[in-house]
Every structure is written in structure tokens, then in C-alpha cells.
Amino acid sequence: MGDLAANLRGVSIRRGVGKNARKIIDGLDLEVRRGEVLVIVGGSGVGKTTLLHALAGLTTPDSGSIDIASSGLVFQQPLLLPWLSVRQNVKLGFRFKANRGRISGGRRAIDAAVNSLLTRLGIAQLADRKPSELSGGQAQRVAIARTIVASPEILLLDEPFSALDAATRSNLQQWLLELRQELSLTIVLVTHDIDEAITLGDRIVLLGEPGQPLTEYRGDASAKAHIIAQLEYSI
Amino acid sequence: MKSLLLRLTTTAGFVALWWWATDVLSAESPILSNMSPLDALTALERVFAAGSIWGSIGVTIERLGLGLAIAAVFGVAIGWLLGTLRQVEQSASIVVQFLRMVSPLSWAPVAIVLFGIGTAPVVFLIAIAAVWPIALNTSAGIKALDPNWTLLARSLGASRLEIIRTIVVPGVRAHVLTGLRLALGVAWIVLVPAEMLGVDSGLGYEILSARDMIDYQLLAGVMLLIGLLGFAMDWVAQTAFKRWAAATA
Numbered sequence: 001m002g003d004l005a006a007n008l009r010g011v012s013i014r015r016g017v018g019k020n021a022r023k024i025i026d027g028l029d030l031e032v033r034r035g036e037v038l039v040i041v042g043g044s045g046v047g048k049t050t051l052l053h054a055l056a057g058l059t060t061p062d063s064g065s066i067d068i069a070s071s072g073l074v075f076q077q078p079l080l081l082p083w084l085s086v087r088q089n090v091k092l093g094f095r096f097k098a099n100r101g102r103i104s105g106g107r108r109a110i111d112a113a114v115n116s117l118l119t120r121l122g123i124a125q126l127a128d129r130k131p132s133e134l135s136g137g138q139a140q141r142v143a144i145a146r147t148i149v150a151s152p153e154i155l156l157l158d159e160p161f162s163a164l165d166a167a168t169r170s171n172l173q174q175w176l177l178e179l180r181q182e183l184s185l186t187i188v189l190v191t192h193d194i195d196e197a198i199t200l201g202d203r204i205v206l207l208g209e210p211g212q213p214l215t216e217y218r219g220d221a222s223a224k225a226h227i228i229a230q231l232e233y234s235i
Numbered sequence: 236m237k238s239l240l241l242r243l244t245t246t247a248g249f250v251a252l253w254w255w256a257t258d259v260l261s262a263e264s265p266i267l268s269n270m271s272p273l274d275a276l277t278a279l280e281r282v283f284a285a286g287s288i289w290g291s292i293g294v295t296i297e298r299l300g301l302g303l304a305i306a307a308v309f310g311v312a313i314g315w316l317l318g319t320l321r322q323v324e325q326s327a328s329i330v331v332q333f334l335r336m337v338s339p340l341s342w343a344p345v346a347i348v349l350f351g352i353g354t355a356p357v358v359f360l361i362a363i364a365a366v367w368p369i370a371l372n373t374s375a376g377i378k379a380l381d382p383n384w385t386l387l388a389r390s391l392g393a394s395r396l397e398i399i400r401t402i403v404v405p406g407v408r409a410h411v412l413t414g415l416r417l418a419l420g421v422a423w424i425v426l427v428p429a430e431m432l433g434v435d436s437g438l439g440y441e442i443l444s445a446r447d448m449i450d451y452q453l454l455a456g457v458m459l460l461i462g463l464l465g466f467a468m469d470w471v472a473q474t475a476f477k478r479w480a481a482a483t484a
Contacts, residue, residue, distance in 0.1 A: 058386060072391070075386070079381070079387045081406075083409075095391070095401060096393040096394070
């Protein structure tokens with residue numbers, strides 16, 4: 001794939017069966033470049049989350065192709081398992097056979113990798129806490145740690161900060177930018193917050209109705225008015 | 236410390252009330268006057284010294300364990316089906332509620348016809364009584380699992396078996412343990428009358444035997460023993476389950 005971390009060609013995804021079947025995504029072409037932060041915005045029900053799930057391998061397209069480097073998905077909710085500590089939750093990233101091969105050296109190496117990541121992300125002091133003892137922002141940091149511990153090349157984020165208050169959201173956005181710099185991550189972020197899209201995105205893609213071509217913007221302030229106008233038009 | 240003192244005081248008050256009801260209020264009664272706390276303890280001392288009671292305790296606990304084990308296997312399986320398959324839950328809800336409401340002891344004639352006389356029908360009755368708390372708690376536990384956890388595990392590359400091992404089993408464990416504890420209580424209550432159905436051993440049999448021998452001291456002693464054993468088992472179960480649940484909560 002060369003400079004591309006993901007390449008989608010003619011991707012179509014249907015939902016429902018029989019008469020209720022409808023296309024959520026229709027003939028989508030999209031390229032994600034290595035090292036960029038690509039933000040996907042769009043109105044409700046245009047298939048932003050479905051697209052992200054397809055990139056994560058959770059949804060198989062009905063037609064078209066997706067070539068993608070290793071990826072990890074962060075959900076809107078942290079989805080930390082309440083019976084596990086923060087450290088054990090992060091270890092989940094290595095727990096399954098599919099990801100175990102990403103680290104050699106057995107349990108000790110996994111423990112070392114988890115501890116080192118928690119320290120790098122500034123959340124080592126939370127390691128022994130249970131999820132119920134975390135704030136919303138802390139829980140989402142742990143969720144991101146769990147996703148990146150197995151070193152995916154692309155981090156997929158599905159409105160990860162939408163449930164947080166403005167101050168925490170801004171704090172986490174800065175933290176994510178630092179993280180991206182430090183770990184040379186490629187990020188695909190879905191958000192409905194245009195300001196967040198502009199703060200974080202190198203490129204912003206506006207997903208329209210199924211079959212409509214994507215509209216692309218550079219991630220700077222000048223894009224805001226255009227995106228809002230487009231969104232209002234599509235609503 | 237204060238609550239312990241309160242508990243001890245209440246317990247002492249209960250023993251005093253027991254003594255007053257039997258030794259004072261019913262002093263003229265040929266039956267109740269022989270069932271005071273002191274009579275019960277004296278009788279227990281006698282049967283423990285003779286060693287005969289140990290066999291009955293052993294048999295009763297063995298039947299309880301067998302019945303609970305069978306109930307756990309069927310209860311978890313039924314709960315699993317009810318919790319995971321909505322169609323099964325909807326179609327079976329009337330049958331489940333009906334069976335749950337049939338008194339376990341009303342199965343006694345059926346149990347005797349099916350299994351004859353002896354340990355088997357007793358174990359059957361315990362299993363019938365204990366299966367529903369386990370099944371319903373397992374089902375509730377499965378329904379309480381966040382479906383997004385499965386999606387999360389899949390996104391991390393988990394296979395179906397890994398999802399069951401990592402998400403479903405630990406997520407449901409606390410509910411199953413609660414069901415088991417409730418089942419233990421129900422099973423213990425059913426066990427004693429079940430052991431009055433033609434068996435010749437166990438604590439339920441000891442109650443009937445004491446009555447037949449007109450040994451009301453022993454009757455009170457065995458009643459006390461049944462209560463103490465039930466209390467002790469519930470305490471052990473509560474402590475153990477709290478510890479396990481803490482490891483999974």
C-alpha cells in the first residue's frame with residue numbers, strides 16, 4: 001500500500017434484510033495516508049460508525065475492497081470491564097490469540113509493555129484502580145491505552161470524547177495530539193463536533209448520503225463554515 | 236463492635252424467650268416443657284457423645300451437595316438458554332413461571348414413583364427446588380452483559396471461545412454465585428421434609444425418629460442443629476461468594 005495505511009475501493013454496506021434492506025454506504029472510495037489524522041464528519045445515520053467498524057473488521061462489506069494495516073478501535077464509551085483493574089483492562093489488548101503474536105517474551109514482556117505504556121501515557125498511578133474509580137476522561141485514556149498497547153498502525157476512534165465535558169474534552173484532544181506525535185500513529189476519527197475535527201484533523205472528510213461523493217477539506221479553521229453549510233444542507 | 240453487641244444481645248433475648256416459652260409458659264405441657272434450650276443442648280451433647288449424629292449430618296450434607304450440583308448444571312444451562320435466546324425466553328416464560336411456583340415438595344409422590352425410596356428422590360426434590368434461583372440469576376446475569384463488550388473483544392481479535400472465557404463467564408459469575416447462595420437456602424429448607432419421605436437416615440429422619448421415640452429433648456436438639464448448620468453454611472457461602480464476587484466486580 002506504500003504511503004497508504006488504508007485503501008477502500010467501491011465499498012458498499014447494506015443493513016437489514018428483504019424489503020427493509022438499505023444501503024448505508026454505497027460505492028465508497030477512501031484513502032488513509034500513513035501518519036495523518038483523518039476526521040470523518042457527517043449527519044446522523046450516514047454510516048460513520050459503520051465505516052469505522054468496516055475498517056476495524058467488525059463489519060464485512062457487501063462489495064468492494066478494504067486494504068488496511070493493523071488497526072485498533074476505540075468506542076464512544078470506554079467499555080472497560082468492571083471486574084478488571086486498569087492494568088488488567090489494558091492487558092486485554094494482548095490477551096487474545098490474534099494479538100499475542102505482536103509481542104515476544106511471554107507474560108513478563110506483556111507486563112513490561114503494559115507498565116511502560118501506562119507510564120508513557122501518564123496514567124501509571126491509575127493502574128490498580130477499578131473502572132468504577134475513574135473519571136470519564138481517565139476511563140477513555142485507559143480505553144485508548146488498551147487499544148494501542150498491541151501497537152496497531154491505525155487508531156480508529158468513534159466519537160471517543162463526545163460524552164465528556166468541554167474542559168476534559170479539550171484536555172484529551174491535546175493529549176491525543178501528543179500521543180500521535182510520540183507514537184507516529186495514523187488516526188481515523190469519527191466525530192460530530194466540527195471544532196474537534198478542525199483541532200485534530202489534517203484532513204476532514206464529509207460523508208454524505210449513500211452514493212454521494214465524499215467532500216474533502218483541509219483541517220483548518222476555514223473549513224468550518226463550509227462543513228456547517230454542507231451539514232445543514234444535507235439535514 | 237456496636238452491631239456485634241446488638242446481635243449478641245438480640246440472640247440472647249431470643250434464647251431467653253425460648254426458655255420462657257418452654258420452661259415457664261409451657262411448664263405443664265408434657266411436650267414443650269422438654270424442648271427448652273437446655274434440653275436441646277443436653278440432647279445434642281448426648282448424641283454427639285454417642286457419635287450417632289455424625290452419620291446423619293454426613294448423609295444430609297451429601298444429599299444437599301448432590302442436589303445442588305445437579306441443580307447447578309441444569310440451572311446454568313437453562314439460564315444460559317433463557318438469557319441468550321430471546322425466543323426461548325418468550326416462549327418458555329409461562330412454563331418457567333409455572334414450574335417455579337409449584338412447591339418442590341408437591342413433587343414428592345412423583346419423585347418416589349420415579350426413583351423409589353432412598354436418597355435419589357431426596358436429591359431430586361432438592362434439585363427441583365434449587366434449579367430456579369440458579370437459572371433465573373444466570374439468565375439475569377447474561378442479560379446484564381453489555382453487548383458492546385462482545386464488540387470490543389472482537390475488535391481486539393477475540394475468537395468466540397475467547398469472548399466466552401474473557402467476557403461472558405466473568406461477567407455472569409457474580410449472578411450465578413448469588414443464584415447458588417439463594418439455592419442453598421431453598422435446598423436446605425426442602426431437604427429436611429424431603430428426608431421424612433421414607434428414608435432411614437439424615438437430619439429429617441432424625442426429627443421423625445425423635446418424635447416416634449417420644450424424645451422431645453432430641454427433637455429440639457435436632458431442630459437446633461438444623462438451624463445452626465443452615466446458618467453456618469449460609470455464612471460460609473456468603474463469605475466465599477463475597478470474596479469471589481470481589482475478584483470479579
